[in-house]
Amino acid sequence: MKNIAEQIEAHILSGCKAGAERAIGAEIETIIYNSNGKRIPVNQGTEYSATDFMQAIDSGCKDLDTYLTCSLEPGGQFEWASHPAYHIHDIQQEFIAIQKTMNELCADHELTLIDLALDPIYNPNDIELINQHKYRLMHDCFMATGKHGPWMMRNTASVQVNIDLLSKQDAEECGYIADCISPLAVILFSNAPFMNNHPLGYENIRYRIWEDTDPARCGHLIDQGIHNSAGLLAQYCRYILDVPVIFITPDSSGETSAFNGTIKQWLE
Template structure:
């Protein structure tokens, strides 16, 4: 989840909210990609979860990484809750259940992304080993109940924990037991944003299918291939989902702003205090008539923080966030970024992707989104399997990466980062299905081997 910001500049007009998003526009030569991934820590000796406190807890892990990397601590009160690379722009943060997140720096190439992610994993493993901590490469905690899962000391998470059960049955599972990978992408103009957002919303369930990797809950199969994705279907539908209005004529920054304005708030931050205003209206704060905060008016940081609490399958801020995939190993993480980079950062590939999806209607897109968590590549849309659509999308992405022609030290272009995803789609067997085969086979009906075999 996003790191909360502080900018006390008052907002005087709705147009300023639109301008805030428009300020993210960048010329093509300035486009970058930022890869984020979460991972679940556990004690290697007994596969138990890692609490925040204690000599071998999450706090100790952060302090060890601070010493190893030189990154600056991010504090909430007396608690370190993350680290910031003040030179490169990356950050480490904590999800509610202790999931350890790298928010990567904005980088030009997938080769840089692969190096950055590998370095972070190496650092986290080195410090983790000193404390007997390992990290799972699964999209959902496979063993511990929600009650057994630790809670991180972040005020915004306490507010969300209280609010989530009021708006959906699975929001606390989303917060405390899932892990994702996403890539953040730039746009050049409002028209470019609209095209990219439409393509990526339509294809987000395809990415979910390719990277499905969360088949276990509470120590047994949960009936899904991407339970993480299913959880999002009943977390808070006021702020999540396939946002069908994106495909309406005239869609642009203003329509998105109006949607976010009507999404209920979680909190308002003043100095270091989080005020619980869950369920209230940002429009009231904007107008200076918020019943819980009389006399307060919205600031830029209020808007930035609020827009970070909407969770559609693709989120628009001052860049686009692809939010549809379970986490996996290093190759899995970079392949997700490669998939979207090839599609969205090459004009011919983007045009081809739009041709793939433009005839799908809202009901078809929503049905695909509903079917993919259980069926993955076997789900269907408009008479085609998700596997067939994924094959076409990957071919477009590969061609886009070839045309980008960014070479590494060995003279390879970025297409080799797609191999992981291409092998899954060619076989029709997701990582989740391979895990289930192990569970029903050599693992003998236990998820415990995952803590040895599916770790970073």
């Protein structure tokens, strides 16, 4: 019988597209301000909220019979996810279409999309947290693990790239290369020139926020003793077993809950 790390590795590899053309995808997050220069609240209330925005986008795309996957980040950042695609231009066309819908909705409600990786004006104390228990548990966890957890949750936005894996070797090589080039990627794409209404100059605050969120989860593979691509996946699966749990999946009542222990302890 496979041990837990081997089972996790097998689960990851079960998604490989062996012999197939590699698909890619993108997830793009956006911060939204109202006409008064304030972040729109994430939860529904007396003001137009990020929840209202997401529901309107979802409804509009359903009326047009258009595929859409959207969600909200803990501070109300709107996230759009693309179809899997084989050409980056297909993702671009899909994003142009959703942007048109978003811009029309922004015009109707006097909203502005802030295409920065960090909220330029507000700090986390100014931004309410989404009304979901799992994010409250995440907030409580990150308050104890680093200085910038609330900043990451409420104040940052990102572009995430998804890439199909074709085999175990491909997965290990992709993971290793991505980790090696991440310092350069951070320099090129940080896109966070302001913080707390002040210019940051050459400081790469986006990187510092992520590095100081939770040392058990952040950093580079080399920080966990993984120095090359050979055997990377097995080492990575052993590493994640020792990471503390933030919350566990919903129970029969549909509620997430805390767990005081590592992923390995929970799985056992």
